[in-house]
Amino acid sequence: MANTPQSKKRARQIERRTDVNKARRSRIRTYIRKVEEAIASGNADAAALALKTAQPELMRGVTKGVVHKNTASRKISRLAARVKALSAN
Template structure:
């Protein structure tokens, strides 16, 4: 348990950051899920549109430190290849 004033303050800050990061991660997952659903439905136009809107959201997660850069790149790469594969 935090005892010193500084450690109490840090605990409060961590709590706030955790909430913000949780919201960001959830938002990213929502965008990725929309791409997945468009791919599953087989609608190439919808999938491309969803992918274009998901990319900046994913990269914003990288700059904010919520997602690792390589993880975001890997997800984008795999999703874009799946979108291209739609006939």
């Protein structure tokens, strides 16, 4: 357990940041799930719209340090490919 005043403060700060990061990560997952549900329903327009709203949210997670840049890019790329394949049919 933290002993010095500095380490006690850092523990409090980490606790607050953890809550913020957890909420942001959950929000990102929700947006991704909405895209996947739209793809599963077979609605190309809804899937494209969901992807368009999910992209900025994912990249915001990158700037806030919640998700790695390459991870976000990979997820966006794979979702975009699935949406494109859906609209091609």
